[in-house]
Amino acid sequence: MTITVQLDTPVLLRNEEAAREIRALCQENGIFLVNIMSSPGAGKTTLLEATLRLIRDRLPVAVIEGDLVTTRDADRIAALGVPAVQLNTNGACHLDARMVLQALGKLDLAALNMVIVENVGNLVCPAEFDLGENFRVVVLSTTEGNDKVSKYPLIFRTSGLLVLNKIDLLPYTNFSVPDLVEDATLVNPNLKILQVSARRGDGIEAWAEYLVTLVTGK
Amino acid sequence: MTITVQLDTPVLLRNEEAAREIRALCQENGIFLVNIMSSPGAGKTTLLEATLRLIRDRLPVAVIEGDLVTTRDADRIAALGVPAVQLNTNGACHLDARMVLQALGKLDLAALNMVIVENVGNLVCPAEFDLGENFRVVVLSTTEGNDKVSKYPLIFRTSGLLVLNKIDLLPYTNFSVPDLVEDATLVNPNLKILQVSARRGDGIEAWAEYLVTLVTGK
Numbered sequence: 001m002t003i004t005v006q007l008d009t010p011v012l013l014r015n016e017e018a019a020r021e022i023r024a025l026c027q028e029n030g031i032f033l034v035n036i037m038s039s040p041g042a043g044k045t046t047l048l049e050a051t052l053r054l055i056r057d058r059l060p061v062a063v064i065e066g067d068l069v070t071t072r073d074a075d076r077i078a079a080l081g082v083p084a085v086q087l088n089t090n091g092a093c094h095l096d097a098r099m100v101l102q103a104l105g106k107l108d109l110a111a112l113n114m115v116i117v118e119n120v121g122n123l124v125c126p127a128e129f130d131l132g133e134n135f136r137v138v139v140l141s142t143t144e145g146n147d148k149v150s151k152y153p154l155i156f157r158t159s160g161l162l163v164l165n166k167i168d169l170l171p172y173t174n175f176s177v178p179d180l181v182e183d184a185t186l187v188n189p190n191l192k193i194l195q196v197s198a199r200r201g202d203g204i205e206a207w208a209e210y211l212v213t214l215v216t217g218k
Numbered sequence: 219m220t221i222t223v224q225l226d227t228p229v230l231l232r233n234e235e236a237a238r239e240i241r242a243l244c245q246e247n248g249i250f251l252v253n254i255m256s257s258p259g260a261g262k263t264t265l266l267e268a269t270l271r272l273i274r275d276r277l278p279v280a281v282i283e284g285d286l287v288t289t290r291d292a293d294r295i296a297a298l299g300v301p302a303v304q305l306n307t308n309g310a311c312h313l314d315a316r317m318v319l320q321a322l323g324k325l326d327l328a329a330l331n332m333v334i335v336e337n338v339g340n341l342v343c344p345a346e347f348d349l350g351e352n353f354r355v356v357v358l359s360t361t362e363g364n365d366k367v368s369k370y371p372l373i374f375r376t377s378g379l380l381v382l383n384k385i386d387l388l389p390y391t392n393f394s395v396p397d398l399v400e401d402a403t404l405v406n407p408n409l410k411i412l413q414v415s416a417r418r419g420d421g422i423e424a425w426a427e428y429l430v431t432l433v434t435g436k
Contacts, residue, residue: 040257040341040370041362068342070368091372093311093342121369122340123258124286124311143361143387144259150288151339152258154309169361172390174417199392 011096015129018097022104022132029109032215033117035131037155038139039148040121043165045073047139047198047207048118052080054208059215061114064103066095073118083107094125097132114215123148127155135214141166142175149183157188163207168197229314233347236315240322240350247327250433251335253349255373256357257366258339261383263291265357265416265425266336270298272426277433279332282321284313291336301325312343315350332433341366345373353432359384360393367401375406381425386415 026033038044048063055061062083065073074086085103087095100117107115119126138159140148143166149156156162162184184191194210196203244251256262266281273279280301283291292304303321305313318335335351337344356377358366361384367374374380380402402409412428414421
């Protein structure tokens with residue numbers, strides 16, 4: 001038997017005003033804003049590290065790191081010489097637009113072309129919060145199983161790109177890439193899928209090129 | 219630089235009343251209530267399937283499955299002949315006590331000794347919601363990386379047992395069990411850790427015995 005619970009939405013409406021401010025601010029400063037989301041441990045920060053090594057000299061980029069506590073992720077990004085702001089949500093399970101607006105205020109926006117937001121590790125709430133981003137990326141890892149698209153459809157429906165990470169672990173799991181493609185296409189026919197191993201390096205150049213093209217249009 | 223955002227808590231206070239009702243209901247019916255939490259894809263349902271095969275004939279048990287949408291998990295549990303109630307949160311990222319109270323109303327409580335709640339896949343919000351449970355279990359998988367205890371401390375601090383799943387994948391990751399034990403002990407010195415592979419079967423008997431002993435006291 002199934003029980004369905006209704007969800008309150010006023011907080012989402014309050015979020016929209018800040019998202020509009022972000023969009024205006026980014027347009028004014030020529031900034032392309034990317035929102036990267038995933039489960040905890042899907043490998044977002046490792047992916048970003050590998051990506052920034054390839055693009056940091058081609059494109060002025062900064063990163064906003066969302067976490068409940070710790071500055072571990074921002075420290076990892078700053079170690080690459082890329083400007084990084086750590087947002088600590090102090091327990092909240094997602095970033096909202098007001099937090100991101102605050103973080104953007106700490107960056108030298110005029111000097112940047114791209115800001116990447118690494119959201120809190122969570123497949124649910126981040127998907128509901130418009131951060132005023134130009135593009136959403138969802139990262140899924142092969143070790144998380146094939147049912148994630150059906151069980152957490154909103155995040156896949158609202159993203160433009162799915163990065164399938166940890167393909168180096170494919171041989172040791174029962175994950176099926178064809179099944180993923182089938183499920184993803186049902187939920188979002190426009191979702192592009194790139195396969196990578198952030199740890200081993202597979203597919204990282206293609207994904208970095210994809211990002212650069214998004215921002216520069218060439 | 220780091221920005222800290224304050225968290226609202228009124229919803230947590232409203233949750234407490236339902237949690238108290240659950241505690242009274244479970245005590246009255248001699249039910250031990252277990253709340254299992256993890257990231258999406260850590261393997262909670264696969265772990266439950268393996269566990270229920272071992273304990274379903276020894277202990278009258280039922281399962282409450284929390285998901286945003288789909289009845290996939292409850293269907294998997296029901297296929298084992300174990301009573302299962304699917305709670306669909308319709309987008310919400312955690313179960314709260316009112317939802318669980320509603321689900322308990324669908325079960326024949328007088329005939330049960332244990333109810334296992336499988337929470338929504340999320341390392342953040344579920345930890346904040348008291349479900350009136352007797353015991354909390356957090357499942358972490360070796361593919362999620364070593365930083366999860368530091369980054370999501372509340373869920374590890376409020377659990378009595380950490381089940382480390384997917385130890386069959388240890389050789390293919392950079393996960394360190396000694397580092398996990400060290401981090402977990404810092405956050406929660408009383409946290410017991412059991413290592414399992416729900417898919418391959420390692421450690422499942424020990425964990426099933428642990429659960430049975432929790433419930434029966436012997």
